[in-house]
Amino acid sequence: MAAELKTQRNTASVKEFLDAVPNERKRKDAFAVSSLMAEVTGEEPAMWGKSLVGFGSYHYKYASGQEGDWPLVSFSPRKDSLTLYIGRGLDTYKEQLTTLGKHKAAGSCLHIKSLDDIHLPTLRKLVRQSVKDMKKLVKERKREAAARKK
Numbered sequence: 102m103a104a105e106l107k108t109q110r111n112t113a114s115v116k117e118f119l120d121a122v123p124n125e126r127k128r129k130d131a132f133a134v135s136s137l138m139a140e141v142t143g144e145e146p147a148m149w150g151k152s153l154v155g156f157g158s159y160h161y162k163y164a165s166g167q168e169g170d171w172p173l174v175s176f177s178p179r180k181d182s183l184t185l186y187i188g189r190g191l192d193t194y195k196e197q198l199t200t201l202g203k204h205k206a207a208g209s210c211l212h213i214k215s216l217d218d219i220h221l222p223t224l225r226k227l228v229r230q231s232v233k234d235m236k237k238l239v240k241e242r243k244r245e246a247a248a249r250k251k
Contacts, residue, residue: 108150110170115146115154122178130216131178134185137221138174141229152177153186157232159239162246173235174228182212187227188235197227 119135122128135146135154142156149155155172162168176185182205191198191206198204203218204211211227213219 108153110147110149110155110158110172113148113151115148118148118152118154119178126215127178127183130183130213131176133216134176134183137225138176138228141225142173142232144173147172149175152179159235161242173232179212182214183216185211185213185228187211187231189231189238193234194227194230197223197230201227 115135119128119131122131131154138144138154138156139146144156146154146156149172153172153175154177155175157173158170159173160168160170171188172186173188174186176183178184187194187209190209191211198206200220201223202220203215204213206212216224
């Protein structure tokens with residue numbers, strides 16, 4: 102039996118969560134990223150677990166049988182940085198990262214200390230492309246799964 106995922110969509114208040122971010126600059130940046138992601142995705146923010154703000158969702162199923170739902174794009178105001186989670190991984194978006202500004206990238210995690218250090222139009226473009234790519238990937242996987250069932 103697979104363990105239940107701790108990070109699941111829930112009904113906790115995103116506004117209350119973001120209002121509780123202790124650092125004023127990080128709190129302001131978190132609200133700005135939330136607005137940007139809502140605008141790009143056309144989705145309302147939702148809490149996933151205790152500290153992840155996600156937009157949209159998709160269902161996944163691994164070969165191991167583990168499956169679940171996950172946001173198309175998400176972020177969390179962590180202690181050291183604002184962390185954005187980009188579904189396809191950041192290697193896919195090297196071009197945008199070169200003009201993004203001061204950040205750290207690892208796997209699917211984009212770490213930003215301050216939005217003042219970031220070129221916001223580039224961030225918007227990166228999030229938009231990531232969401233588009235994730236939606237395309239989800240459709241492809243659904244087609245492949247349907248073809249296997251035939």
